[in-house]
Amino acid sequence: MYQVGNLVKELTDKHGRARENLMPILQGIVEKHNYLTDEAMVEVAKELEISAAEVYGTASFYSFLDTKVRGKYVIRICKTITCSMKGKAEIIQTLEDMLKIKVGETTSDKMFSLLETNCIGWCHKAPAILINEIPYTELTPEKVVEIIKSYMQK
Amino acid sequence: MENIKGLTKVDLIFEKISPKEVLTKAYSMKSEEIIQQILDSGLKGRGGAGFPTGLKWKYAAAGKDSEKYIVCNADEGEPGTFKDREILDRVSYKVYGGMAIASRAIGAKKGIVYLRGEYRFLLPQLMKELESFHNMIDEIGYDFRIRYCMGSGAYICGEESALFESIQGDRGEPRNKPPYPTTSGVFYKPTSINNVETLVTVVMIIKHGAEKYNLLGTKDSRGSKVFSISGDTPTPGIFELELGMTVQQFVNEFGDGDTKAVQVGGASGFCVPRKKFNETIIGFEGVPTGGSMKLFNSSRSMYNVLHNYLDFFAEESCGQCTPCRVGCQQLLKGVEKVKKGDVKSTYLNELVKLADTMKVASKCGLGQSVGNAFRTIVENFREEIIY
Numbered sequence A: 001m002y003q004v005g006n007l008v009k010e011l012t013d014k015h016g017r018a019r020e021n022l023m024p025i026l027q028g029i030v031e032k033h034n035y036l037t038d039e040a041m042v043e044v045a046k047e048l049e050i051s052a053a054e055v056y057g058t059a060s061f062y063s064f065l066d067t068k069v070r071g072k073y074v075i076r077i078c079k080t081i082t083c084s085m086k087g088k089a090e091i092i093q094t095l096e097d098m099l100k101i102k103v104g105e106t107t108s109d110k111m112f113s114l115l116e117t118n119c120i121g122w123c124h125k126a127p128a129i130l131i132n133e134i135p136y137t138e139l140t141p142e143k144v145v146e147i148i149k150s151y152m153q154k
Numbered sequence B: 001m002e003n004i005k006g007l008t009k010v011d012l013i014f015e016k017i018s019p020k021e022v023l024t025k026a027y028s029m030k031s032e033e034i035i036q037q038i039l040d041s042g043l044k045g046r047g048g049a050g051f052p053t054g055l056k057w058k059y060a061a062a063g064k065d066s067e068k069y070i071v072c073n074a075d076e077g078e079p080g081t082f083k084d085r086e087i088l089d090r091v092s093y094k095v096y097g098g099m100a101i102a103s104r105a106i107g108a109k110k111g112i113v114y115l116r117g118e119y120r121f122l123l124p125q126l127m128k129e130l131e132s133f134h135n136m137i138d139e140i141g142y143d144f145r146i147r148y149c150m151g152s153g154a155y156i157c158g159e160e161s162a163l164f165e166s167i168q169g170d171r172g173e174p175r176n177k178p179p180y181p182t183t184s185g186v187f188y189k190p191t192s193i194n195n196v197e198t199l200v201t202v203v204m205i206i207k208h209g210a211e212k213y214n215l216l217g218t219k220d221s222r223g224s225k226v227f228s229i230s231g232d233t234p235t236p237g238i239f240e241l242e243l244g245m246t247v248q249q250f251v252n253e254f255g256d257g258d259t260k261a262v263q264v265g266g267a268s269g270f271c272v273p274r275k276k277f278n279e280t281i282i283g284f285e286g287v288p289t290g291g292s293m294k295l296f297n298s299s300r301s302m303y304n305v306l307h308n309y310l311d312f313f314a315e316e317s318c319g320q321c322t323p324c325r326v327g328c329q330q331l332l333k334g335v336e337k338v339k340k341g342d343v344k345s346t347y348l349n350e351l352v353k354l355a356d357t358m359k360v361a362s363k364c365g366l367g368q369s370v371g372n373a374f375r376t377i378v379e380n381f382r383e384e385i386i387y
Helices: A007-015 A019-033 A038-048 A052-061 A081-085 A088-099 A141-152 B019-028 B031-041 B053-062 B083-106 B117-140 B160-167 B196-208 B247-254 B302-316 B322-340 B347-361 B365-380 B382-386
Strands: A073-078 A112-117 A129-131 A134-136 B069-074 B110-115 B145-150 B191-195 B224-231 B237-242 B259-264 B270-273 B292-297
Touching (some): A007 A038, A019 A038, A019 B145, A019 B160, A073 A088, A081 B224, A129 A141, A134 A141, A134 B117, B019 B083, B019 B117, B019 B196, B031 B083, B053 B083, B069 B083, B069 B160, B083 B110, B083 B191, B083 B224, B110 B117, B110 B160, B117 B145, B160 B191, B247 B259, B302 B382, B322 B347, B322 B382, B347 B365, B347 B382, B365 B382
Antiparallel strands (some): B259 B270, B259 B292
16 A cells, blocks of 8 residues: 555646546556555545546546556556467466466565456567566567566566 | 459558648648548548548538547557557657648647557657657648547547547546537547548548549558458568458468468457458458458367457446447357357357347447457357357
8 A cells, every 4th residue: 555645736736637637647646656546546536626436437447547456567468369379378377487476466565466458459479468568579488587587676 | 353453562651751741732722622632532441440531521620619629549459450559650740640631621729649558658759759740730830739648458448439538537438329529529529530540541642642542442442451460370460451352362461371260350350261261352342440350270269269359348348338248248158158068059049149139239339349250250160169
């Protein structure tokens, strides 16, 4: 759990307090803290003078606006057909072994979350994953090990 | 058949041009002249639905509101489609150029690019290019500004009215139509929403003229198209091809020698089995596509393909209307039951009926098109679904 502090205020100052600015504000919180807490959503509702239910309603609609605890690095593995055909299962196995978590879980040190996602637009370079916003493509188990190691050292 | 032209590679979309030249030309044209050029070109929307672009602009231009919008739909989410990312990455100035031309045509001063969250890594570069673009059009005299709105991982937001809802900060749930976007779009103002590739094509039509553009393609499918090619192919990637080829001609070029089916148009598109390769034209006279072309060889189980698509739809259905929400789940559970042998194989016929009902009763294109892949896979590969 994080303290939302001045972030909501900073974001609402930057984007504005109109209803249409809700998405960039929520995206800004996720960018910094990886997920949305109830407190953060209530805070946003107060600043925008709308109901907290509306904020939650919007947030819960979008798969990248997580309302559950997520790690610093969210790994999203594409599970759509081409990535499945080109070795997704091996990639998941490698990630699970390395991070000692299953798909859907977060490591106890809150560094990594492992999730599946729908087509991310790299079918010609399958299998592919996103780590936060960065895509990694044409993966092999060896490549995945190297990539995760580099994140562990960050 | 007169509308078969064979497979020809084209370089129009990614061709490097001087945008200032084209935009200066467009600036000197009247709104009606621009719209007439686009109408004459026969251009149909490149996102998949294929609505004539000129007509869309004509309707939006007729709107009396002083505030109008040009929205670029860059929420490319159809499984197997990745051409818009490549277009934005390589020639974003042509996308912005198409928006500026559209702004002259319909009389809009504001443009919005809605970019899917999965492509956020492109944003810093795109913003930089946008800044130079704004400087350039200011010099010509355009009164037009473009801004970005980011998606956050929802396939349904590629549906135009869901996309508007998302820009407005709401859940991406499609609206009832009519009213259509040209009367009531984003912020309920007259809006022309166009696909990334459509906007680039517009620039090339203004550059070369409708007559020259008309030489490409067929009567029903004018021009060329950027295809996203993946699956069992030795050459996956992005290729611009003239419209008017058969699936067979396509497979001859991109297949691995063992292609048993091609899924044209992604999960919401149509499955073409080998026996129909020769008779099926890729385009509006045959199987339309937003660009997604997936090849499957004989080592693949079409049950797995269908199951993957249904799982996708069950997750991505926005849940607002019952036929789509419940229908997607029941189709998924249904094929699983048939596969396990829990129900008779004739249960598949009931499921096809359900998919047909969804086509009629669903609120938007998502629920309406689940039946395309379902019916064509079940009809052509029935034994693979059952055994």
